[in-house]
Amino acid sequence: MDLRVVLPRGLELSNPVMAASGTFGFGPEYSQFVNIDALGGISVKGVSPEPWTGNPPPRIWETPMGLLNSIGLQNPGVDVFIEKDLPFLRQHQPRVIVNIIGHTVDEYQRVAERLNGLDGVHALEVNISCPNIKEGGMSFGQDPDQAYAVTHAVRQVTNLPIMVKLSPNVTSPVMIAQAIEAAGADMISAINTLVGLAIDIDHRRPALGGITGGLSGPAIKPVALRIIYEVAQAVHIPIIGMGGIASATDVLEFLMAGASAVMVGTITFQFPDRMNQIINELPQVLESHGFTSLQDAVGAALPGKSMWPPQEEMTYES
Ligand SMILES: Cc1cc2nc3c(=O)[nH]c(=O)nc-3n(C[C@H](O)[C@H](O)[C@H](O)COP(=O)(O)O)c2cc1C
Numbered sequence: 001m002d003l004r005v006v007l008p009r010g011l012e013l014s015n016p017v018m019a020a021s022g023t024f025g026f027g028p029e030y031s032q033f034v035n036i037d038a039l040g041g042i043s044v045k046g047v048s049p050e051p052w053t054g055n056p057p058p059r060i061w062e063t064p065m066g067l068l069n070s071i072g073l074q075n076p077g078v079d080v081f082i083e084k085d086l087p088f089l090r091q092h093q094p095r096v097i098v099n100i101i102g103h104t105v106d107e108y109q110r111v112a113e114r115l116n117g118l119d120g121v122h123a124l125e126v127n128i129s130c131p132n133i134k135e136g137g138m139s140f141g142q143d144p145d146q147a148y149a150v151t152h153a154v155r156q157v158t159n160l161p162i163m164v165k166l167s168p169n170v171t172s173p174v175m176i177a178q179a180i181e182a183a184g185a186d187m188i189s190a191i192n193t194l195v196g197l198a199i200d201i202d203h204r205r206p207a208l209g210g211i212t213g214g215l216s217g218p219a220i221k222p223v224a225l226r227i228i229y230e231v232a233q234a235v236h237i238p239i240i241g242m243g244g245i246a247s248a249t250d251v252l253e254f255l256m257a258g259a260s261a262v263m264v265g266t267i268t269f270q271f272p273d274r275m276n277q278i279i280n281e282l283p284q285v286l287e288s289h290g291f292t293s294l295q296d297a298v299g300a301a302l303p304g305k306s307m308w309p310p311q312e313e314m315t316y317e318s
Contacts, residue, residue, distance in 0.1 A: 009186055015282070016294060018042060022069075051077040052101075066217025100124055113158070124158060124163070148179040174231055177234060221253075241254035252282075
C-alpha cells in the first residue's frame with residue numbers, strides 16, 4: 001500500500017510516521033538503533049535563537065503509564081544546529097521539521113527567519129505549548145490572541161510549511177486551533193505534554209527540579225485523540241497527531257480521529273525501533289480494517305463519516 005502523505009506547500013512524506021520533537025534529539029543519537037531512512041520525518045528538538053541551558057535536574061520521572069519531563073528546552077541554539085546537526089539530517093531521507101521556540105514573538109521570528117530557505121529544512125513546527133519554561137512557551141499556546149500573533153509573525157518571514165503545536169493544557173483547544181489557522185498556519189500539530197507533578201517521598205519534595213513537568217506516553221493518548229477529534233471538525237488544515245502512540249493500531253486511531261500523519265515520542269525511549277515496526281505493520285493494519293488507502297482512514301471516525309450505528313440491526317440476548 002502506498003503510504004505517502006502529501007501535505008501543504010509541497011511537504012511530502014514517504015509515510016505518515018515521524019519522530020516527535022525532543023524525543024529523538026537531532027537524529028544521530030538513534031542512528032545505531034533505528035533505520036532513520038525509513039521514517040517519514042523527524043521533528044528535531046526545540047531550537048531557539050540563542051543556546052538555552054534548560055531546567056535543573058532531575059528532569060525525567062517515570063510514571064506507571066508515561067513519563068514526566070522537565071527538560072526546559074535545553075538546546076545549542078539555531079547557529080549550532082545549522083552548523084553541526086543539519087549536515088547529518090541532510091544525508092538522510094526523512095523530511096526535517098525544525099521545532100522552533102522563543103521567549104518572545106520576536107525570538108520565534110528570528111529563528112524562523114534564520115531557517116528560511118536552508119537546504120535540508122523542509123518545515124517548521126512552532127512550539128507554543130511547552131509547559132517547562134517560565135516565559136514564552138505554553139503561555140503563547142493558551143491564549144488565542146497570542147497564538148495568532150506568534151503564528152502570524154512566523155508566517156511573515158518564511159515560505160516553509162508551518163505547523164503550530166497545540167497545548168492540551170487549555171479549556172478550548174479548538175479556539176486556539178482556529179486562531180492558528182486564521183493566522184496562516186498550514187497545519188496543526190497536537191498534542192504537547194500535559195502539566196503534571198510527582199512527589200519524591202524520600203526527599204519530601206516534588207520529584208522534578210522544575211517542580212512540575214510535562215506528561216507524555218500512553219497515559220495521554222485518550223486526551224490527544226479527543227483534542228484531534230474536536231479540532232478536526234473545526235479547522236480546514238491538516239492535523240499532525242501525537243500523544244502516546246505505541247503501535248500501528250494506535251496510528252490508525254489517530255488517522256480515524258482526523259490526523260493526516262503522526263509523530264511518535266515517548267515509546268522510543270523504551271523500544272527505540274518501534275517507529276520502524278509501526279511503518280512495517282501499518283499497511284496490514286489498514287487493510288485488515290477495510291481501508292484500501294491511507295487517505296481513506298483519515299477522519300473515518302468523524303461525525304458523518306463514522307459507520308456507527310452499524311448497518312445491521314443489533315440484537316441483545318438476555
Ligand atoms: C523528553 C521530552 C522532550 C520534549 N521536547 C519537546 C520539544 O523540544 N518541543 C516540542 O514541541 N515538544 C517536545 N516534547 C513533546 C513531544 O514532542 C510530544 O508532543 C509528546 O511527548 C507527546 O507524544 P508522546 O506521548 O508520543 O511522547 C518533548 C517530550 C519529551 C518526552
